Amino acid sequence: MKQAKTNTKERIIDAANKLFYLAGIRATSVDAIAEKAGVTKRTFYYHFQSKDDLIAEYLSARDQINLKAFKASFDEQKGDIAKKIRAVFKSVLKATSHTKWRGCGFQRTAGELANKPGHPAMKAASSHKKNVEAWLAKEFNQHGITNAAATARQVFLLLEGALSTMLIHHDTAYIEEAGHAAVLLVTNAVQH
Amino acid sequence: MKQAKTNTKERIIDAANKLFYLAGIRATSVDAIAEKAGVTKRTFYYHFQSKDDLIAEYLSARDQINLKAFKASFDEQKGDIAKKIRAVFKSVLKATSHTKWRGCGFQRTAGELANKPGHPAMKAASSHKKNVEAWLAKEFNQHGITNAAATARQVFLLLEGALSTMLIHHDTAYIEEAGHAAVLLVTNAVQH
DNA sequence: GTCTATAAGCCGATAGAC
DNA sequence: GTCTATCGGCTTATAGAC
Numbered sequence: 001m002k003q004a005k006t007n008t009k010e011r012i013i014d015a016a017n018k019l020f021y022l023a024g025i026r027a028t029s030v031d032a033i034a035e036k037a038g039v040t041k042r043t044f045y046y047h048f049q050s051k052d053d054l055i056a057e058y059l060s061a062r063d064q065i066n067l068k069a070f071k072a073s074f075d076e077q078k079g080d081i082a083k084k085i086r087a088v089f090k091s092v093l094k095a096t097s098h099t100k101w102r103g104c105g106f107q108r109t110a111g112e113l114a115n116k117p118g119h120p121a122m123k124a125a126s127s128h129k130k131n132v133e134a135w136l137a138k139e140f141n142q143h144g145i146t147n148a149a150a151t152a153r154q155v156f157l158l159l160e161g162a163l164s165t166m167l168i169h170h171d172t173a174y175i176e177e178a179g180h181a182a183v184l185l186v187t188n189a190v191q192h
Numbered sequence: 193m194k195q196a197k198t199n200t201k202e203r204i205i206d207a208a209n210k211l212f213y214l215a216g217i218r219a220t221s222v223d224a225i226a227e228k229a230g231v232t233k234r235t236f237y238y239h240f241q242s243k244d245d246l247i248a249e250y251l252s253a254r255d256q257i258n259l260k261a262f263k264a265s266f267d268e269q270k271g272d273i274a275k276k277i278r279a280v281f282k283s284v285l286k287a288t289s290h291t292k293w294r295g296c297g298f299q300r301t302a303g304e305l306a307n308k309p310g311h312p313a314m315k316a317a318s319s320h321k322k323n324v325e326a327w328l329a330k331e332f333n334q335h336g337i338t339n340a341a342a343t344a345r346q347v348f349l350l351l352e353g354a355l356s357t358m359l360i361h362h363d364t365a366y367i368e369e370a371g372h373a374a375v376l377l378v379t380n381a382v383q384h
Numbered sequence: 385g386t387c388t389a390t391a392a393g394c395c396g397a398t399a400g401a402c
Numbered sequence: 403g404t405c406t407a408t409c410g411g412c413t414t415a416t417a418g419a420c
Contacts, residue, residue, distance in 0.1 A: 008385080023307045026218035030414060043386050045415065108303035110360045114294040115215045117362070126360050154350070154373040157366065161353030168302045168318050170309070174349065181346040181377060188376070200403080222396060235404050237397065 009047045012037040016058045021105050025055055025112050056120035059109055063128040066106075069095070070132060074139065081143040081190065082183050085155065089179030092159065096166050096175060103167030107160070132156060144190065151189040155182045201239045204229040208250045213297050217247055217304050248312035251301055255320040258298075261287070262324060266331065273335040273382065274375050277347065281371030284351065288358050288367060295359030299352070324348060336382065343381040347374045 015036035019028040030051050034044045048054045070088060077087035095101065102108075106125040113119045137152035145151055162178035165171075207228035211220040222243050226236045240246045262280060269279035287293065294300075298317040305311045329344035337343055354370035357363075 024218070024304055026216070026304075027307070029412075031412080039385095040387060041415080042388080042417095046385060051414070102306040103303060106360070107299075107356055108306060111295060111300035111303040112216050112218075114300060114359060115219070122360070129357065129360055150369060150372070153366070153369045157350050157353035157357065157370050157373065158346070159353065160356050161349035161351065164299055164352050164356045165321065165349065167306060168298070168314070168321055174345070177342060177345045178349050180342070181349065181373075184377065184380070185373060188380070221394075223394080231403095232405060233397080234399090234406080238403060243396065 008037075008039060008043065012039065012044060012047060012054070013057055013061055016054055017061070020055070020058055020109070021102060025109055052119065052121070055109065055113075056124055059106060059121050059124040059128070062105060063124065063131065066128065067131055067135065071135065081140065081145070082187050084139075084143075085182050085186050086179055089159070089162075089175055089182060092162070093172055093175045093179075096163070097172055101166075104160075104163040107164060108167075129156075129160075132159075140186070140189070145186070146192060147189055151185060154185050158182050158185075200229075200231060200235065204231065204236060204239060204246070205249055205253055208246055209253070212247070212250055212301070213294060217301060244311065244313070247301065247305075248316055251298060251313050251316035251320070254297060255316065255323065258320065259323055259327065263327065273332065273337070274379050276331075277374050277378050278371055281351070281354075281367055281374060284354070285364055285367045285371075288355070289364055293358075296352075296355040299356060300359075321348075321352075324351075332378070332381075337378070338384060339381060343377060346377050350374050350377075 012033065016028075016033050019033055019036060022028075030041060030044060033054070034041050037044075048057070069091065073087050073091035074084050077084045106128050109121055110125045113122050116122060133152055133156045136155055137149045140148035140152050158178040158181050162175040165174045204225065208220070208225050211225055211228060214220075222233060222236060225246070226233045229236075240249070261283065265279050265283035266276050269276045298320050301313055302317040305314050308314060325344055325348045328347055329341045332340035332344050350370040350373050354367040357366045
C-alpha cells in the first residue's frame with residue numbers, strides 16, 4: 001500500500017542523510033545505506049532510479065529544514081535588525097558546536113560534484129543557497145536597509161566563509177568574528 | 193639515480209594535482225593517476241606509501257603556490273591598504289573566471305575528508321588557510337590597522353565565502369561583492 | 385514491494401622479475 | 403626504480419522469485 005511505500009522511501013532518505021553527511025557521498029555505498037535503512041538493495045532500486053537520484057533527493061529534503069532554522073532564530077529575537085542578525089549567527093554557533101557537526105552538507109556535496117555542473121544535487125545546492133540569500137535580502141528590505149540585496153549578499157558570504165572555515169579548523173571563533181562583521185555591515189547599511 | 197627519482201615523483205604529483213582538482217579525491221583512482229603520469233602502479237607505490245600519502249603531498253605542494261599568488265597581487269598594487277586588498281580580490285576574480293576553475297582545492301579536499309580529522313591532508317589544508325589569514329594580519333598590522341587580527345579574519349572569511357559560493361553558483365559577482373565588503377571593513381578599521 | 389543472488393567491473397595495494 | 407601480473411574485496415546495478 002501507499003503508506004508503506006512512503007515510509008520505506010523516507011527511511012532510505014533518513015539513512016542516506018546520516019551516512020552522506022558523516023562520511024561524504026562517494027565514501028558512502030548504496031549497500032551501507034540500504035543496510036542502515038533496513039532494506040535490501042532490490043528495494044532501494046525500486047524507490048530510486050540510481051544513487052545520483054538519491055543524492056539529489058537528500059539535498060532537496062535538507063533545504064527547507066535548514067532555512068526554517070535560520071528563520072526561527074531570526075524571528076524569535078526581538079529588537080532591531082542588528083540584534084536579529086546577531087541571533088542568527090549565534091544559532092549557527094550553537095549548531096556548529098556539536099561534535100557531530102561536519103560542515104555544511106550543501107557545500108560538501110557541491111565540492112564532491114564539482115565536475116558535474118548539471119547534476120540535480122548541484123542544482124539543489126544552488127537553489128538552497130539562493131533561498132538563504134534571498135530570505136536575508138527580503139528581511140533587510142523590510143527593515144529599511146536601502147541596499148538590501150548587496151548587504152544580504154555580504155552577510156551571506158560571511159556566513160558561508162565561516163561554515164567552510166570551521167570545517168577545516170574546528171574553531172567556532174570564526175562564526176563569532178563573522179557575526180561581528182555582519183552586524184558591522186548591517187549597522188553601517190541602516191545608517192545610509 | 194636521484195634525478196630520475198625526483199622527476200618521477202614530481203610527475204606523479206603533477207598528474208594527481210590535475211585529476212584530484214578536476215574530479216575530486218575519491219573519484220580519482222590510483223590507476224588513473226599512474227596512467228596520466230606515465231608510470232605503472234608498482235612505480236607509484238615505490239614513491240608513495242599509499243593514496244592518502246599522495247593526497248597530503250598534493251595539498252602541501254599547493255600551499256606556497258597559492259600564497260605567493262596572493263602576495264604578488266598585493267605587493268604589485270601601489271597605494272593604500274584598501275587599494276591593495278581590492279587588487280587581491282581582483283586577482284581572485286581573474287583566477288576564478290577560467291572555465292577550468294573548480295573551487296578551492298583545499299576546501300574541497302577538507303570536505304571530502306570531513307570524517308577524518310587527523311588526516312595529514314586535513315592538516316595541510318588547515319595550515320594553508322592559517323597561512324593566508326596570518327599573512328593578511330601581518331600586512332594589516334604593518335599598514336597601521338589597530339585591530340589587525342580581527343579585520344584580517346573578517347576579510348579572510350569573505351574570501352572563503354566567495355570561493356565556496358562561486359563553486360556552487362558559478363557567478364563571479366560574489367567575489368566582487370566580497371571585495372566591496374572587504375574594502376569597507378578595512379577602510380572602517382583604518383579610521384579607528 | 386520486498387526478498388536472495390549475482391553480474392561485471394573497478395578499487396587500493398602487493399608479488400616477483402630484472 | 404621500473405616493469406607485468408594479479409589478489410581479494412568492494413562498487414553500482416540487475417535478474418528472477420514471490
